[in-house]
Amino acid sequence: MGRVKGLEEVSLKSSLSKFTCRNNQLAWLGLQQDGFENEIVAARQQYGAHRIGVLIGTSTAGILETEHAYQQKDPVTGRLPATFIPRGQYTQDAFSVAHFVRQYLELTGPAVVISTACSSSAKVFATASRYIEAGLCEAVVVGGVDSLCLTTLYGFAALQLTSPGPCRPCDATRDGLTLGEAAAFVLLEKSPRNGNSQTTALLGYGESSDAYHMSHPHPTGQGALLSMQASLDSSNLSTSDIDFIHLHGTATVANDQTEDRAVATMFQAHTPCSSTKGWTGHTLGAAGAVEVVLGDLCLQQGLLPGCLNTTNVDPSFSSHVLLENQERPIRYIMSNFFGFGGNNCTLILGKL
């Protein structure tokens, strides 16, 4: 389990203390990184706070607070603690994380939370892109925040999908996912400010539904293929343009197998692919934004990451799985995200 150390100690500024919960503490910590706040200040000056949207993906928001509140129910009345009741809106509620980010960054444009399980914060990139195209915003703070809670720990264990050790995506003896927690944010803009030529661009996206099963992927990877094809169509790229496929690669037996089928059907063994879940764990609703940030680093630094912890690629796989890091310039990355409910999203990132 990938736990962010010291998160409980993070204190939000006093005017936002009502938002205090593990999920928003994680969001706060994420917003402090890499000069992100300074970028937002500059963007606010350029576009106006009302022209910047906030779209965040999360699967469980601050549900940990509710789990704790139930443990502290009044034994006589059955009521939740009086301290929790007025804070449900700011902690447990699905929208609370976008509400918090919007207030913290002093933005006044449209805001929504998308919650489609493990594709949540990939889907926000698609929605943000449409917001900008439709003229609702000039820029959007896009992000994913998901924190550890008992529901997901016990839930994935009950589905026998968690590995006892660090996860090993695509390994012949992979035995499940490792839960992680993360917050990641990106400022998506119509065009680069200040003529920055080192910018990574969202070139396209694809979305689809499996229409098959609530928690098992379609066995032939049909839904994944639809999403991948739609992402190529929307970016006007073909399979031969893609330098690297960033797999959803959760290291569960079923996910990696069906994703391999889909990738091999589309790319045969031509294009290198790997999952970075060995490095980060599966951060669920935050995985989309986390892996976009990783994809940005890979593009800017010319890195193809290998599958950490994986020693023997499943011999039944036909795609070209990387075990070791490779360093060479790359131009286009395809990133896959699949969630419960058969919800698929594929993003294409590229260097401008």
Added chain:
Amino acid sequence: MKVFVHGVGVLGPGIENWNSCRTLFKEQRPYDDSVTPVPMPSILPANERRRSSEIVHWSLGVAQEAVHNSQLSPKDMAAVFASSGGEVGILHKICESLASPMPIVSPTLFHQSVHNAAAGYWSIASNSQRPSTSLACYDSSFGGGLLEAATLLATGQEELVLFAAYDVPAPFPLSETRPLIAPFAMAFVLGKQALPISLSLLHITLLSESMAKAPTTMIHPSLESLRLGNPAARGLPLLHTIANNQTTSVFLDFLDNLQLQIDHQPCRPCPD
């Protein structure tokens, strides 16, 4: 952004379906909210219907009705499911179980707990592989869903979108953190092009604070309480306008400082 309404589904206290809603809003019958209908999403196979939650029944009930009224195939429709609380009943069961001396989460409850459970059941039941988005926006969830559906159409990504907004009261004690007055659900089939079946043309604009007007309310006190008492029922004034074929604008508050202006134009008189 311009979208056509091809079909409507609605379910709430004293409102059994779109037809019953239209007669109510045309003041052809009095409002009696003492009876809350039981949703019947026959599109779900019987075994799935037994297993799935109350909110899945409410959302799929109205989705099925809107699709039926549009006479279009759900396989061609993207889906936008908007709900503030989502699977509150499942969340309650999980939290109860996690607070017990032997904490456990059943595999079935876990996969039913995701916010997009209803949308997942819908895609399976309707056999639609088109994109599906589930979102939450507290009291503005109806508006957030309408924006998502409208941008899907306005950007040319989709030709048809099923948009459902729904919320049900949480069980006690969770209900105390978010008291809702009653369950309510509504759905639209929306499209880019006018069709012979189209009821209305909506022109949707996002207004900033300085442009905002007074939000459109319901005149009937019980319906106004319902509008304010369930996030999905924020759509009632728009339904009222569609039912009465009015060429008018509906103003819908969005978050604390924005507003959606929805200019409504009837495509044809609603049949009586």
